[in-house]
Amino acid sequence: METTVKPKKLARTSARATGGSLSSNGSGGARTVASRPTLNxxxxxxxxxxxxxxxxxxxxxxxxxxxxxxxxxxxxxxxxxxxxxxxxxxxxxxxxxxxxxxxxxxxxxxxxxxxxxxxxxETSLRKLATGYLRDRINPHLENGPERLHHLQDSIVEGAPESSFQKSRSNQVAGWYKFMGKVLPVVKALAGKF
Amino acid sequence: METTVKPKKLARTSARATGGSLSSNGSGGARTVASRPTLNxxxxxxxxxxxxxxxxxxxxxxxxxxxxxxxxxxxxxxxxxxxxxxxxxxxxxxxxxxxxxxxxxxxxxxxxxxxxxxxxxETSLRKLATGYLRDRINPHLENGPERLHHLQDSIVEGAPESSFQKSRSNQVAGWYKFMGKVLPVVKALAGKF
DNA sequence: AATTTTGTTCAAAATTTCTTGAACATTCTG
DNA sequence: CAGAATGTTCAAGAAATTTTGAACAAAATT
The missing domain is CATH 1.10.10.10 (Winged helix-like DNA-binding domain superfamily/Winged helix DNA-binding domain)
Structure with a gap:
């Protein structure tokens, strides 16, 4: 009955064979400009x-x-x-x-x-990582400050829950700081591979 | 005509308002156990x-x-x-x-x-990051060694392209080493937030 | 043990994302 | 310039994922 947790992608149906119809060719790849439709x-x-x-x-x-x-x-x-x-x-x-x-x-x-x-x-990990971060991660981080402000602005000063909400806001602010710290480190490390 | 590149998610249609129908409630949240269906x-x-x-x-x-x-x-x-x-x-x-x-x-x-x-x-970044890496990233890294072997085994020793293919295999091996280096660093940094 | 409460599962429906293919735009060649 | 070659775009179709809702299971209460 599988009682174990299965946090994967919440997928249930899922299935799309990697195969397909890629024909293999004993050895040959392309020559100068390539054109034969088989993969080794x-x-x-x-x-x-x-x-x-x-x-x-x-x-x-x-x-x-x-x-x-x-x-x-x-x-x-x-x-x-x-x-x-x-x-x-x-x-x-x-x-x-x-x-x-x-x-x-x-x-x-x-x-x-x-x-x-x-x-x-391109096989340079530094370039790959940099490009991925730039195109896929940064866009989400850029409006971060603005989103953080929205959060802070929605706190009603003096309300009993404001204390809790402020601590949560600070939590979020800390996460952004973390990203600011960790991304450069990742890039630096990537440069070595 | 927007000739600029737009690497986002290749999305074209996309749209699902964040709004929905979450009713807002002036101030009140939940009391002891909560049950009123509004969000502040x-x-x-x-x-x-x-x-x-x-x-x-x-x-x-x-x-x-x-x-x-x-x-x-x-x-x-x-x-x-x-x-x-x-x-x-x-x-x-x-x-x-x-x-x-x-x-x-x-x-x-x-x-x-x-x-x-x-x-x-749970708001501890360390716990969140650890859990995410464990459930979503590690599963993909675990069969890494096996996949790398598949790649290496498919190289035909002596063939003219084998030299190129070996260098690519080494590239991949390096990437796995990178992951082994960077993940601990990320976790360590996350512990500080 | 019957009933109620609480939570899980899964088929079907809704939605989103990806792929295709043909129309269109652009650049090159003769 | 006409025609061919090359590449992009996007509507429609295909495929995958997510959400819903109701049936089901498990545990607690009476």
Whole structure:
């Protein structure tokens, strides 16, 4: 009957196989510009790995797939390469690439004489962490001071509960201070990897 | 035309007002055990605050609401108190409370002579962070070594791309080391708030 | 033991998020 | 410039998650 607590994502149904229809190719990857729509064993593992890892951050599978493919491929790949290899739609690939690019998780590569834009994966943890914090965490922290003020302004001076409420407000203020302390440390540590 | 990048959640439609139908009550909160279904200004702000904050972690709004209510209420509240005040279903309240409890974000309070289980919010950042890391992050890190091995095992020794693939594997190994370094530091810093 | 109180579970409904695919915009090539 | 190549956008469909509500289980009271 499973009486144990199961704090995962409150999920109940959940299920979306990592598989799909990614064909594997004995060995070959891309050559100069790549175009053959198969993944080698390493690429398959990498895609699976990053789909899982990105899911931990509640990011869509397509983004994990794209990053995993680029991470595991030495040659720069174009939008069409990605579409052909991962069998995802143009729309997903385009939006996914944009997201990764804005984060700094993917680098454009200029290939002389080649029209299509090509990309490789950024693997510097410092850059990845910085980009993620900048795009996904900071936006939530920025209006922090304002939100804290809202909280403080809603306290009725003199009311019996005001003392309790003030201590809670201070608690929140402390959390913001914590974020201010911990984020730089994380970035500094990330720089070493 | 907004040509600027907008890496948020890839959301396009999105919209679910924070408001809802939480009635505000001039001043009064709960008395001893609470049961009047209104929120004071401070509680309203707190609920809004935590719904927003939890959303940053992709957690459902009901969980943010419950934690926000408990955080902003001095008296312990029961399941029915929460339902009445937040106007959410029994199911949501029950599952949300279970999730918060298993994380350690909510503490059961024993009130002599009272049947219903009552709860207060845990506000120690150390406990909150520890619980979150334990329940949401560690599970993803635990099978890390195994996943890393899969990656390494898929490398074909001697193949021209094996050198590249090995360097990528090492990259991943480094990331796991980073997590091993940074998590303890975060916990240690959290202890001070 | 029957009844009431309290809390959990889960199928169905509501909502949100993601993917697709085709239309559109833009840039390059001949 | 016309046509082709490349890439973006977004409405509609598909899929996943969250919420609801009622049935069920467990514990306490009479």
């Amino acid at each position: 064993a390493f690429q398959l593992q990498a895609v699976s790995f990053f789909v899982h890892a990105f899911a931990a951050l509640s990011l869509p599978r397509s983004i994990g797939e794209i990053y995993g493919l680029l991470f595991s491929t030495e040659e720069p790949l174009s939008l069409d390469d990605i579409i052909a290899r991962l069998r995802i739609s143009k729309g997903s690939a385009s939006e996914g690439l944009r997201w990764l690019r804005s984060l700094g998780a993917v680098n454009p590569v200029y290939l002389p004489g080649v029209r299509k834009e090509h990309f490789t994966a | 200004a401070f509680q309203l702000q707190a609920v809004s605050f935590f719904v927003h904050a939890f959303a940053a972690l992709s957690l459902p709004r009901s969980i943010g609401e419950i934690y926000g209510l408990l955080f902003s209420t001095e008296e312990p509240l029961s399941l029915d108190d929460i339902i009445a005040r937040l106007r959410i279903s029994k199911g949501s309240a029950s599952e949300g409370l279970r999730w918060l409890r298993s994380l350690g974000a909510v503490n059961p309070v024993y009130l002599p002579g009272v049947r219903k289980e009552h709860f207060t919010a």
